[in-house]
Amino acid sequence: MDFSSFLTSLGTSFVIFLVLMFLFTWLSRKPGNSVVYYPNRILKGMDPCEGNSMTRNPFAWIREALSSSEEDVINMSGVDAAVYFVFVSTALGILVLAGLVLLPLLLPVAITDHSVKSDNTTSNGTFSDLDKLSMGHVEKKSPRLWAFLIATYWVSFAAYYLLWKAYKHVSDLRAAALMSPEVRDEQFAILVRDIPPPAEGQTRKEQVDSYFRAIYPDTFYRSMVVTNNKEVNKIWKELEGYRKKLARAEAIYEESKKSGKPEGTKPTSKIGFLGLFGKKVDSIEYYNEKINELVPKLDAEQKVTLREKQQASALVFFTSRVTAAAAAQSLHATMVDTWTVMDAPEPRQLIWNNLPKKFFERQIRQCVVYVFVALTIFFYMIPISFISAITTLSQLRKLLPFLKPIVDQNAIKTVLEAFLPQLALIIFLALLPKFLLFLSKAEGIPSESHAVRAASGKYFYFTVLNVFIGVTVGGTLFSTLKDIEKDPNSIVTLLATTLPANATFFLTYVALKFFVGYGLELSRIVPLIIYHLKRKYLCKTEAELKEAWSPGDLGYATRVPGDMLIITIVLCYSVIAPIIIPFGVLYFGIGWLVIRNQVLKVYVPSYESNGRMWPHMHTRIIAALMIYQVTMIGYFAVKEFYFTPILIPLPILSLIFAFVCSKKFYHFFQATALEVACRELKETPNMEIVFRSFVPPSLSAEKSDDDQFEDAKSQVSRATSFV
């Protein structure tokens, strides 16, 4: 790739971005599309056209994003979204600070060194014009390297400073959210797991109640024993399905009245496999019949579940925030693997199935999952080549003989042969986040947000190891594996020598990512098309329509690792090829604007973890910083610079910084500080509502039949003191 083709690629991406942006301006002004472009506002009951977002000015959304405050973000999308912006602005800040010093300092130093005949421009599409701007252009042992050494320190200290400020800020955000005077249900509950078997003749409920009433005589309110809801959930889902179908059938019937005959056509459906075979029946009648059949069945199953399917886990409710917060942090039993407690997650993010999992079962599951993920990361080529092997044409012909006539045509054959392996790779990579989320849930994690964090961490290591180090070191890694085994330090040298050659690849990668990626994000072309298709051909009822435009959440599990990869790449190249810094700045700058817009208007958070994502991000930024520092040590060593050891304190400093931060801030992200929990509430909480909010929908009785809960849930305690 020469310089002009690089510029072409850059230009194309930019044009795509502009086109998508104007598309966005045009499409978002159409009122019919407002459910795609302003769903968050609509769901919050606000006017979608609030502000001047409907003007013809294509940059109005930018002005709006810039003028929005952190408070707006918290109000619209919660603390987690605000923390994501802290993360993006911290990354942006580090790169801006780095760029301000590195660009004017290093570019002239590199470009004016004429002593090198650019002898390492041969490989992987590096081209001479850009190469002159990089550290590779500086002669070995040259005193000019001092400038690069100082730059390495500058970037690190800029990162420490901004990370420290950010951690403090996020800590304050979290404190403010937790001490809010609003009643938040989960702040009055704790999750108890690993309850030992109850004594003879005692029910689970009695056991839990007597245990906690003895310890908290004044503030214990009630307990809710976790039940095995598999059966009841199945019936409930079936029932809900029939209700939806009934609503749909009724809507079709209404429509047919209007359009066709005045008496209308009763819709019919077949009751066999997939609605394609079997007897034809009147849909409305059939569904009503089914519903009438299922309602008593659900009722009966609910009773059975509450009475007989109690598990060794419970939610315990307190009338005081402070007691709940302290109880969640205290050891309750002398055998540490029984009566384990933790903060109750929000009701909506409880992973109900994981609650009754036993202590050591969770430990073993975690170990197994870690081993599995490590194997996936290190040998991810193996499943891919396995899939590729299956998906070769000859294999396919054998396995699915009916494809033969199609596959044997020459044109199709060529295309398939070229794309099948890539297709397999793409599908595998697209499935990976879901797979990692599945694995994280299999660990026995009790809350959705925690599972997302766990999956995000796994994905980060996957991308850094495979995309970054994989692409950089590439094939050479395996051929030199023997050298590495002999001398593990050689991987640093290897990384250092191959890094500069790949600068252009990553430059293009970053540019593509922000122009096209954020363009698509902003314009929401894909959801728009899907919505309109669904509206036209599938959706008949209001509920179905609402489902069609429901925007989902920000998707931290894949978004954060993606950003992390960019940070890692830009940091690692920041000193070697400072020209990458403006691209990084653009990535996070445009990202900030686009996501700000999306968070305020589009995405609806599916949970609130009060910023627990931050320590996770913080640690990984430091990990990226350390990769950068170690790489730089290696690269300076390759340049045979005598003063390279001056850089050795840097990774140690990073470790100390990480240690100090974790000691100073981290514990508050695991537990609620009591000084925060003891703040006054606006009103004394209605404990009944708090309690009800945790009842899963499949168990909440239709006809508010309170008594049936008393089988599994405890009596209201006599205490009435509120904090």
Next chain:
Amino acid sequence: MDFSSFLTSLGTSFVIFLVLMFLFTWLSRKPGNSVVYYPNRILKGMDPCEGNSMTRNPFAWIREALSSSEEDVINMSGVDAAVYFVFVSTALGILVLAGLVLLPLLLPVAITDHSVKSDNTTSNGTFSDLDKLSMGHVEKKSPRLWAFLIATYWVSFAAYYLLWKAYKHVSDLRAAALMSPEVRDEQFAILVRDIPPPAEGQTRKEQVDSYFRAIYPDTFYRSMVVTNNKEVNKIWKELEGYRKKLARAEAIYEESKKSGKPEGTKPTSKIGFLGLFGKKVDSIEYYNEKINELVPKLDAEQKVTLREKQQASALVFFTSRVTAAAAAQSLHATMVDTWTVMDAPEPRQLIWNNLPKKFFERQIRQCVVYVFVALTIFFYMIPISFISAITTLSQLRKLLPFLKPIVDQNAIKTVLEAFLPQLALIIFLALLPKFLLFLSKAEGIPSESHAVRAASGKYFYFTVLNVFIGVTVGGTLFSTLKDIEKDPNSIVTLLATTLPANATFFLTYVALKFFVGYGLELSRIVPLIIYHLKRKYLCKTEAELKEAWSPGDLGYATRVPGDMLIITIVLCYSVIAPIIIPFGVLYFGIGWLVIRNQVLKVYVPSYESNGRMWPHMHTRIIAALMIYQVTMIGYFAVKEFYFTPILIPLPILSLIFAFVCSKKFYHFFQATALEVACRELKETPNMEIVFRSFVPPSLSAEKSDDDQFEDAKSQVSRATSFV
């Protein structure tokens, strides 16, 4: 050393033991010695001659020790002593179980193998008769090694089984102690450290009170701000010193009245340096004068200290055990390095000076101490050789020229030259425990018992690394250091090859240790002589006499590492030379009896940590077990046994066992489980007494002048609910 000389040494030790035991029987029957042999009983106000300990039967004490129950031990010396017995009996149990199988299984297998011409009996005093009983006698690659392999597994599983039972038992002991219905002062208090600077115009006391009253409105009782007591302690010590001297002078005066002239001789003393120079004054008058001078000074200094020397640390008292236990485990501040809390230690074991040390200061101190200890362990020869270099005669002559005439005499010269380095080594080793305790306290640990545990852990690593591995591998280690650097695994092989050669050395060591060591322990010859000397020549008052026979505590800091060393040695040799097992059994068996006697009658515990020592012992027994397992793998490899890899799961199993134990039991040894703290108390605690018990003696006002505490301590809260 041949077999007969080994037997001679064994016999001599045994005779010494018998002599000391009869000496004990004879001496302990004299009523004048009862304060040396029964101080614990006397201090508890019991009859020293209770039971039949005064009979002529020399084995009466054994019967008494055997018939005593664990409850007796707890009543007489607390839970810590009982836990020490659990440790000793677990060690004993492991060795007995090992011996029962290994002796009848392995000895015949080894002795009937005639194929080896005992080719490794040359070195370090190994002798052929014992060698025939060891694994070294078995041919390489012989199928007879299977027996040894099975034995290795047997010992490990016996250890796991007994350790598991012991941990459970100790956990129960701790729970029983913590849930006792007696009011224990420290259960109502927490220790708060790292209090941030108070707001402008607010005193520390107000700050602490308002902070905790907001969080615990119902159960907060009062707080005691930690003060800088250096000055007040100095005055108090001076005052106490003069009081003692006054009492002594009065006693001398009384005595002189009886013995000499009826009007008596007033004792005089010189007031100059060390009482040797200066003006002669009437002692009684002088001391009275001094006391009268110091009392108002102390009063004034107490007021100043309480008002102006308040530090960033406090003890906070609650009216409820549960609240105190939960508060000690909960995060209080959003900045984790402020308002750090922990269980309050007993008042008597508070290390007052360490309380105000800052969070990160403690971290840094800990790091520095660890580095220091590691250096001491690995390079302990350096200070010794340094001392030796200084203490050579020529050096001494130079440094202390006045010694010349003595040193130059030939006989003295020879003796000194021979003994000076050894003397230096002995002094260094004797000072080491004190030095390690000093280092542990320098870490900023707030309680005596914790410091003892920390010192004990350090001493364990010192003895195992230096005595055991040092003696075994000896000089060869340094010559083969290069091999080790190339291949770190070779240290295992090295250890394995040199172990059998040193079997006899350790056999003799263990025998010496139990016969002579426990003989001296039981007979208490040294404390007896010191007591009688003091009584005759120094002590004049009752208080001085009491001090002279005060027995001290069990001395866990050195005793436990000593026992650990024996366990490590015996375990490591158990399969290689099973003949060591009976010696180990004797060590722990006699140890159990002797220490049981001492604990019931002699030693007075100086603190009670409710068995917190156990996890520490447990971990180190497992460490010893792993050294044994790894050594065995190495030794089997040296024997070129094909099935050696069968042993590889063993150390992994040990790790898993340690992990499971720590997950199941350990947390309860760090914190008080709430189900334990919520037990009913016998009586509602008198909070004023609880509070007073924590006031250091130098600050407790003589004339119960309550008001002055109000400066630094808070008002009694209005709450009166007790648990």
